[in-house]
Each structure stands twice: as structure tokens, then as C-alpha cells.
Amino acid sequence: MPDRFVTRGFVGRREPAGSAQTARIPPGQHLVRDFPVLSAGPTPRTPLASWSFKIEGLVKEPVSWGWAEFLKLPAQDFIKDISCVTKWTKLDTRWRGVSVDILLENVELDRRAGFVTAFSDGGYTTNVPLPDLINGQSFVAYEYDGKPLAPEHGGPARLVVPHLYFWKSAKWVRGLRVMERDEPGFWESLGYNNHGDPWKEQRYTGD
Amino acid sequence: MKRTLEWQIATVKALRVETVDVKTLTLALPDWTAHRPGQHYDVRLTAEDGYSSQRSYSVASEPERMGEIDITVERIGDGEVSPYLDDTVVVGDRFEVRGPIGGYFVWDKSIDGPLLLVAGGSGIVPLMAMLRHRAVAGISDPARLLYSSRTYEQIIYGPELEDLAKKNGLTVSYTLTRTQPAGWKGYARRIDDAMLKEVSAPLGRGALAYICGPTALVEVAADGLERVGLRAERIRTERFGPSGP
Numbered sequence: 157m158p159d160r161f162v163t164r165g166f167v168g169r170r171e172p173a174g175s176a177q178t179a180r181i182p183p184g185q186h187l188v189r190d191f192p193v194l195s196a197g198p199t200p201r202t203p204l205a206s207w208s209f210k211i212e213g214l215v216k217e218p219v220s221w222g223w224a225e226f227l228k229l230p231a232q233d234f235i236k237d238i239s240c241v242t243k244w245t246k247l248d249t250r251w252r253g254v255s256v257d258i259l260l261e262n263v264e265l266d267r268r269a270g271f272v273t274a275f276s277d278g279g280y281t282t283n284v285p286l287p288d289l290i291n292g293q294s295f296v297a298y299e300y301d302g303k304p305l306a307p308e309h310g311g312p313a314r315l316v317v318p319h320l321y322f323w324k325s326a327k328w329v330r331g332l333r334v335m336e337r338d339e340p341g342f343w344e345s346l347g348y349n350n351h352g353d354p355w356k357e358q359r360y361t362g363d
Numbered sequence: 364m365k366r367t368l369e370w371q372i373a374t375v376k377a378l379r380v381e382t383v384d385v386k387t388l389t390l391a392l393p394d395w396t397a398h399r400p401g402q403h404y405d406v407r408l409t410a411e412d413g414y415s416s417q418r419s420y421s422v423a424s425e426p427e428r429m430g431e432i433d434i435t436v437e438r439i440g441d442g443e444v445s446p447y448l449d450d451t452v453v454v455g456d457r458f459e460v461r462g463p464i465g466g467y468f469v470w471d472k473s474i475d476g477p478l479l480l481v482a483g484g485s486g487i488v489p490l491m492a493m494l495r496h497r498a499v500a501g502i503s504d505p506a507r508l509l510y511s512s513r514t515y516e517q518i519i520y521g522p523e524l525e526d527l528a529k530k531n532g533l534t535v536s537y538t539l540t541r542t543q544p545a546g547w548k549g550y551a552r553r554i555d556d557a558m559l560k561e562v563s564a565p566l567g568r569g570a571l572a573y574i575c576g577p578t579a580l581v582e583v584a585a586d587g588l589e590r591v592g593l594r595a596e597r598i599r600t601e602r603f604g605p606s607g608p
Contacts, residue, residue: 160407160409160413160415160459161370161372161409161457161458161459162409162410162411163408163409163410163447163456163457163458163459164456164457165447165451165452165456166408166409166410166447166451166458167410168408168410168414168415168416168443169443170414184407184415184416184417186416186443192578192602192603193578193582193602194602195600195602196467196468196599196600197585197595197596197598197599197600198585198586198588198589198595198598198600199582199585199586200595242419243417243418243419278595279596308578308582342467343467345466346465346466346467347464347465347466359405360367360368360464361366361367361368362366362367362368363367363368
């Protein structure tokens, strides 16, 4: 433990030490039971008829699915803990969607592929190293808690990368651009950490 | 090598009661750097046994005040950090902070043109930093604030907003959604498109808008401003709660 400055009179309201829940809460985070909403601008509302999801960039042939096609892809249920850089952690969130592994089976990746930029309606982008997206680590979700994903939570579909801070889980996602080099996304260009591992408390640039 | 935001030990220099649930803490910072209005600091409190907890608080003061910042803290009933900051802290107490943080929900004098601010409850705090900076920097481009509170008593910075509204082309409109005092002349309902249209129209469609408040208010105001003609990329939002404690 680093030397921390003890705050006079602060006790805190903690879960019992060593409880199963405590072990699942990354440093500096606290548990919430609701599902807070954060975003930088208005909520985009793209009609499903004009929605598509693309994989482009360093792939032999880009691929694109419309909404109906996307729903026909093999889907799975996921139960994941999520942590937002604004300090809340929510346990056992229930999602349904398509593993990024399944999506990538539909393209042939160039051997130079190393990074991915997820892009969204409204112009949002976020960058994730390819190794952080594959092997069951991420998915594109369209249901939350058994219901269609609400627009303010990123519906109709959002990327979910639960092992990184939640700004990496791009709301209103419309595709993945495969790249050779890492390119900082929206928050990553505005003072937030490039990688965003909650267990290493990689909140801001330089953490 | 990019600069890491280091923790530093802030000293509470002054406390001011704003409303029954809201206090402003003036913090003296040994490693002060000028913030951009709209940015926040992280606060980290640590108990004797090493347990610690962190929260983010928007800076309320203008960056021209060197060496110190104000944070304004709303007490959340079942919260962990806000009750400590509002009830336990006395002048002279010290705790860890780091910042300033955030690069999008910011406004300063380098940004020209009409400015539209929409606040709900304690969402006024980062917008107040913008308005204080605007006044100190002598900016006279038109600016309008629409501020939604539940009651008259819950308006934060009321007298200072009155004062700011007397100068530099700032117009302040209030809406009180729960109860209104006798003779109230402001709005008396939740923010809606008609209200947004009235408040924003004098600024034209090129205004840059900043909205801060609870999620429901931000959703209504951001969608509404798009409907009354502002472009989505000119609308910046910051949301808090219901998980603010």
C-alpha cells in the first residue's frame, strides 16, 4: 500500500472487509445498484432501418450487417461487473449480444492488425488494443437485463469491454476499425488514460 | 512523457453554507494549476485503517483565483463522502485531491460566441465556474443561464447570480419545479421545448450549449435544444446522480 494521508474524522461506509463483493470492487471505486448515465452530448437516435455495423480497416474485405442481419448472428448472455472512471462499479450486469470473436470470424485480419477504434453515432470513438477485445473479453450488446438496450445506455447496440473502464464500452457503436497503430479516441485525447484498466486505476493520462 | 496527475494535500481555508444541503469549501492547494472552467478534481479520503474512498467534484471558482479552488458539495443523504465534507470538515482540515481533470465539458474566454447554460440542481456548479470566469475576464458576448431547482430555497449562488446578471450581457432564467414563493415571476414547471425555445432564441442557432444536471433533465434539455434548432455537436452535457454519493 502506498502511504496515504489519513483524513481526520473520516470513517467511511464500507462493505465488510474480505467480503466477496469487496474483492470485486477495483481500487477507488464504490458499489452502486442503479445504472448511472454519462455521455458528452445528446443521445443519438438512429432508426433501425438505417443502422449498420461495420468492420473495416486492416481486413481483407470489410463486412457490414444491417439490424436484422446482426440479430441473426449467434448471440450469448453475459453477466459482467462494470466500472466507470467516475468511480462507480456495478456487479453482475446482465447483457445479451454478439461476442467480438464471432464478429471477427467474418473477416480476415491483416497481419499488421494491432489496435481497434470503435466508432459510434454522434462521432464518439474509443481505442482498444486488439488483444483486449478477443478471446471472450468483449461483445456488442443489444439487450440489457432482458430488455432492448435503452438509448441513454447506448442502444440500439453498444460495445462492452467489461475489464476496462466503461468509456471503452462505446455507446451507439456502429463499427470497429482495425488499425496497425494505436490512435487515441475521444476521451483518450482529453486527459483520460489510453488503456483504462480499473484494477491498475488507469484513470487519467499518465496513471 | 505525459504529466501524471499527482495527489496533493489540500487545506480547507473557508466554508460557506449555500443552502440547507449544500456547502462550498475553499481549498488551498500547494501545487495549484489553473483549471479550465467546467473541470473537476478528484477527492480521496482515507480512514485510520487505510480504507479510502474517492469522488469527483466540479470546481466552482474561476481560474483567476490563484492558489485555491472552491468546490461546492451537495449532501447526499446516504452518501459516504459528501456527508463528511458537509458535516465533519472544519477550517484547517486537510485531505487529498488531484486535478484539474476533464477536457470536453469546459468553456473559457478563448471560445467566442453566444453561450447557453442549462443547470439542474447542483449541476449549476461547473457552470458557475464558467460564469465567474466570464465576468472576471470581461467577456461581453451574450450568455443565458436556465437554472432549474425544486424550490426557491434550493437555488445555489442566488445572490451572486443576481449580481452577475446585472453585467456583461448575462440573462438568468429560473424554473422552480416543486413549489414557488408568492409572486414568483419565473417558470414553474420542468424544462420543456417551449421553455428552451424562449431562453435560447435570443442567442440564435449558433449558440454553444452546456447542460449539467441529473440524467432526466440532461436528456430532456439536450434533445429539446436539438429540436429547437441547435446542432448536436454544439451541445455538451455532463450528468450526475442518482449515484452521486
